[in-house]
Amino acid sequence: MSGTELDRKGSDKDQEGETLLCVEHVSKVFPVKKRRLTAVDDVSLTLYKGEMLGVVGESGCGKSTLAKIIAGSLKATSGRVTLNGIEYPKLKGTAAKNHRRNIQMVFQDPLSSFSPRMKIGTYLSEPRRNYDHLPRSEAWREAGALLEQVGLPASFLDRFPHELSGGQLQRVAIARAIAIDPPLLICDEATGALDVSIQDQIAALLVRLIKERNIGCLFIGHDPALVRSISNRVAVMYLGRVVELMPSRLLEKEHRHPYTGALLDSIFDVYCDQSAEIRLLEGEPPSPLRLQSGCAFAPRCPQCTERCRRTVPELKDIGGGHFVACVET
Amino acid sequence: MSSYRKKAWMRFSLFMFLAVLFVLFALLAGFLAPKDPLTTDYGHMLEKPGAGHLFGTDQLGRDIFSRILHGGRSSLLIAFAVTGIVAAVGIFLGTAAGYAGGILDGVIMRICDTLMAFPGIIFTVALVSFIGTGLPNLILAMSLTSWTGYARISRALVLSVKNNVYIEQARLGGASGLRVLGVYIIPNILPSLLVNISQSIGSNLLTISALSLLGLGSPPPTPEWGLMLSEGKNFIYNAPWMLIFPGMVILVCVVIFNLLGDSIQDLMNPRENIY
Numbered sequence: 001m002s003g004t005e006l007d008r009k010g011s012d013k014d015q016e017g018e019t020l021l022c023v024e025h026v027s028k029v030f031p032v033k034k035r036r037l038t039a040v041d042d043v044s045l046t047l048y049k050g051e052m053l054g055v056v057g058e059s060g061c062g063k064s065t066l067a068k069i070i071a072g073s074l075k076a077t078s079g080r081v082t083l084n085g086i087e088y089p090k091l092k093g094t095a096a097k098n099h100r101r102n103i104q105m106v107f108q109d110p111l112s113s114f115s116p117r118m119k120i121g122t123y124l125s126e127p128r129r130n131y132d133h134l135p136r137s138e139a140w141r142e143a144g145a146l147l148e149q150v151g152l153p154a155s156f157l158d159r160f161p162h163e164l165s166g167g168q169l170q171r172v173a174i175a176r177a178i179a180i181d182p183p184l185l186i187c188d189e190a191t192g193a194l195d196v197s198i199q200d201q202i203a204a205l206l207v208r209l210i211k212e213r214n215i216g217c218l219f220i221g222h223d224p225a226l227v228r229s230i231s232n233r234v235a236v237m238y239l240g241r242v243v244e245l246m247p248s249r250l251l252e253k254e255h256r257h258p259y260t261g262a263l264l265d266s267i268f269d270v271y272c273d274q275s276a277e278i279r280l281l282e283g284e285p286p287s288p289l290r291l292q293s294g295c296a297f298a299p300r301c302p303q304c305t306e307r308c309r310r311t312v313p314e315l316k317d318i319g320g321g322h323f324v325a326c327v328e329t
Numbered sequence: 330m331s332s333y334r335k336k337a338w339m340r341f342s343l344f345m346f347l348a349v350l351f352v353l354f355a356l357l358a359g360f361l362a363p364k365d366p367l368t369t370d371y372g373h374m375l376e377k378p379g380a381g382h383l384f385g386t387d388q389l390g391r392d393i394f395s396r397i398l399h400g401g402r403s404s405l406l407i408a409f410a411v412t413g414i415v416a417a418v419g420i421f422l423g424t425a426a427g428y429a430g431g432i433l434d435g436v437i438m439r440i441c442d443t444l445m446a447f448p449g450i451i452f453t454v455a456l457v458s459f460i461g462t463g464l465p466n467l468i469l470a471m472s473l474t475s476w477t478g479y480a481r482i483s484r485a486l487v488l489s490v491k492n493n494v495y496i497e498q499a500r501l502g503g504a505s506g507l508r509v510l511g512v513y514i515i516p517n518i519l520p521s522l523l524v525n526i527s528q529s530i531g532s533n534l535l536t537i538s539a540l541s542l543l544g545l546g547s548p549p550p551t552p553e554w555g556l557m558l559s560e561g562k563n564f565i566y567n568a569p570w571m572l573i574f575p576g577m578v579i580l581v582c583v584v585i586f587n588l589l590g591d592s593i594q595d596l597m598n599p600r601e602n603i604y
Contacts, residue, residue, distance in 0.1 A: 073497060097503065104501055112494045117516045126512075130503030176502065 020216040021047040021070065021184055026079030027240075028065050039065040040076070041240035044315070047184070050214040052207065054231030054248060056224045056263065062240040063220045067188045070218065071105050072096075083184060101131045104177035108189035110169035114161035120147075120172055121157030127180045146175040150205060167198035171205065178209055185210060185217045191226065199223075203230050224251065224263055233321070236260045239296040242315060245323040256324040259297050295327065303328055337595040344589040351582055355401030362395035366552040375568040385570040387560065393571065397578055400552040405582075407468055408533040414472045416526050419479020424518075426480065427487030428510055438484070441477040449474045450539065457545045467546060471536060475529075482525060486518035520597035527590035531583035538579055554579050 028040040040062045047053045055063050068074040070081060072089055081089055088099045104127075107113045114123060124146055125139030134142070144154035150171040161169060170190060177185055187206065191199040207230050210217045221227045228234055228248045236244040236257065244257040255261060294309040295301070301308065305328065313325040354361065363383075370390030378385040384393035426437040444452070456470035490496070491514065499513045534554075540546045541555025542562075549556065554575045561571030 071501065073500070097505070100501055101503060105498070107494045107498070109494065113498050115493075115495045115499075115513050115517060118513070126499070126504065127502040130505075130508070173498075176498075180503075 017048040017050065019046055020049045020051075020084065021045075021218070022080075022082045023066075023070065024080045024082075026066070026069060026076045026081060028062075028069060028074065029077045038240050040069065042079070043237075043240070043242050045235060045242065045245070047216050047218060049183070049216055050210070051233070052210060052217045052219055052231040054227035054234040055218065055220045055237060056222060056227050056234060057237035058222060058263070061237045063222075063237055064188055066237075067105070067186050067218065067220055070184075071103050071186055072100065098131070101127070101180050102182050103184045103186065104180070104182040105186045105188060106170070106173050106177050106190040108192045110166045110173060110193065111161060113173050114169065116161060118161070119157065120159050120161065120164070123161075124157070124172065124176050124179065127176060131180055142179070143175075146179055147172070149209070150175045166194055167202060170194060170198075170202050174202070174206060174209065178213060178215065181213060181215075183216060185215050187217065187219045187221075189220055189222065191223075192221065199226060206230070228252065236263065241296060241325065242323075243297065243325045245315065247321050250320075250322060254322070256318065256322070257297075257326050258301050258303050262300075295325075334596075337592065337598075341589070341592040341596050344585055344592050347585045348589050351401065351585065352405060354398055355405050358395075358398040358402060362392075362398045364392035364395045366391060366396040366399040367550055375564065375571075378570050378574075384574040385568065387557075387568070387571050388564060393557070393574055396552040396557060397554070397575060400554045400557060400575070401578075403464065403547055403551060404534060404537055404554045404579075407464065407471075407537050408530050410468050411471045411475070411533045412526060412530045414468070415476045415529070416479055416522070418472070419476035420483045420522060422476070423480035423483030424487050424510065424515070427484035427491065428506075428514065434484075437480065441480050444474060444477045447474070450536065453536070453540065454543065454545060457540065462545055462548060464547065467537070467540065471533065471540075475533075478529075479522075479525070483518060483522060486521055487514055490514050490517050520594055523597065524590040524594045527593060528587050531586040534579060534583055534586075 023043060023045040026040060026043050027038065030037040030039060043062075043066060045053070055066070057063050065074065069076045069089075075089060080087055083099075083102055086099070088096070088102075091099050121140050121143050124143035125134075125136065128134045128139045128142060129136065140157065144157055147154050147156055152168060152171055152175075156164065156168070156172070164172070174190075190206070191202050194202060203226060206217065206219070209215070217231075219227060219231055224234075228251045231248050234246060234248045234251050235242050236255075236259065238259050244255060244260050246255065251260070252264065255264065294311060295304075295313050298304045298308040307327050311327060313327045315323045315325045317323055358366075368391065370386070373382070373386050373390045375386060375388055378393075382392050382394065384397065386392055387396070422437050426434040452474045453470045456473065457466060460466045460470065496509060496513055499509045504512065537546055537553075538555030538558060541553055542559040544559065546555050547553040549560075557575040558572060558579075561568070561575065564571050
């Protein structure tokens with residue numbers, strides 16, 4: 001996949017634009033049988049207007065929890081989240097409801113994002129009818145136009161979700177998400193459940209749409225190659241923490257955190273040396289229930305030193321918009 | 330239209346037609362019945378089914394065919410009324426409990442548990458003997474005991490649907506709580522409930538018959554299917570038709586409403602060829 005570079009990103013804009021989303025020291029702790037599960041641990045991120053920020057990490061690293069906190073469906077245990085300067089998780093009543101239109105989500109499993117008895121047309125007209133009180137017929141007409149924008153025929157309006165393929169459904173889900181022009185779109189593993197060939201098409205569609213409409217996008221995935229190829233910057237998460245944040249062109253060659261290296265080594269590539277031994281990360285990630293002192297990656301890290309086991313590394317700026325949380329760099 | 334849908338439609342139309350036919354017979358009993366259901370005729374007691382009396386006569390010489398037609402009124406009326414009340418109350422409370430959760434859920438479900446701790450029919454019998462027999466009391470007593478089933482089913486269905494991603498999507502799409510319930514949740518649980526509703530028409534018919542058999546249903550001269558069975562059981566050896574015909578009618582009616590429920594489920598399934 002990394003070989004075929006689609007028309008993506010446009011310019012590698014590292015220059016910082018206007019801040020859209022600001023996540024400051026956000027943590028989420030779930031109580032699990034009198035113990036505490038730290039799903040997201042002191043994460044700070046900034047997303048600029050019109051930017052695609054990728055988030056990668058293995059299963060259970062807190063990516064989806066972070067997405068839910070940003071989408072407002074989970075309350076953070078501590079920390080602040082602001083969109084255009086508004087701390088929206090604190091909003092109440094009508095203000096909260098009206099603010100929801102600003103952040104839309106596309107989920108991993110296309111089929112379960114659809115009510116099985118709702119026609120595609122109804123599904124697509126919902127946001128415009130609910131937020132802008134558009135009459136049914138007008139919203140339906142707009143829904144047809146939306147379908148065409150995501151490359152599907154308007155005749156799909158009368159179909160039911162189970163009559164469409166996964167890729168088609170994901171296009172519809174994207175169409176619904178952009179129907180009300182949200183400033184922020186969150187894609188939670190939006191391509192994770194699709195065939196590789198379809199993944200590429202969906203990714204290309206997303207990039208085109210967010211560029212056309214200047215939407216900021218948080219793209220969560222577990223395939224570093226895909227995430228790198230479509231996003232402007234990439235954040236690498238490990239056990240609830242952001243361990244490295246960099247412009248995505250630096251990911252391949254200039255990453256500094258050992259975990260990022262391990263993650264990249266795990267990518268399979270048709271052009272890779274088939275005879276070379278696959279380097280595996282030793283051991284399982286430690287349970288988020290038992291966070292030890294020091295760097296969370298220390299038990300699996302090949303470069304681990306005594307210092308790593310004692311101090312929790314902070315995200316340090318090493319220049320050029322590159323941040324890394326490792327004691328040894 | 331695919332052949333699956335066509336078949337489902339055909340079955341639904343057939344059973345709906347039969348169900349409507351039954352209701353029509355009951356409603357038009359006054360015109361259709363050849364004899365008055367209450368007139369006794371001591372010259373023709375316990376007569377065999379034949380030309381004069383299609384289904385024979387009972388111990389007082391009343392025409393059984395006419396009594397069955399008229400009996401449909403009270404039997405079906407009670408069955409429909411009880412099912413309607415029970416379904417409305419049970420579904421409303423169950424959906425509210427499942428959707429809102431928390432204290433409301435706890436309170437409603439504990440009331441359910443309490444009512445369900447009694448065996449239904451015994452509770453009904455106790456209630457009827459306490460507040461007296463008669464149509465309204467019978468409906469009340471049966472409704473009080475059986476709404477719990479609906480509440481439990483609809484609560485469970487709401488819970489199974491509530492955590493789906495599309496509910497989250499609905500919220501992001503600006504749907505209010507009521508709209509999520511009405512547009513995203515109810516349509517997805519209604520087919521399963523409809524099946525229950527049409528099947529419980531059948532089971533309510535049986536309960537009424539059972540209560541009448543125990544002498545707690547309609548008072549004697551009233552033509553009512555269960556009551557006719559109850560009267561007929563004393564003559565099972567010399568006049569079996571007094572039992573056979575009302576029994577057959579109850580059986581056919583229950584089967585039709587059960588099959589109607591089944592066909593509704595097939596019809597409302599948006600996916601085809603599920604088998």
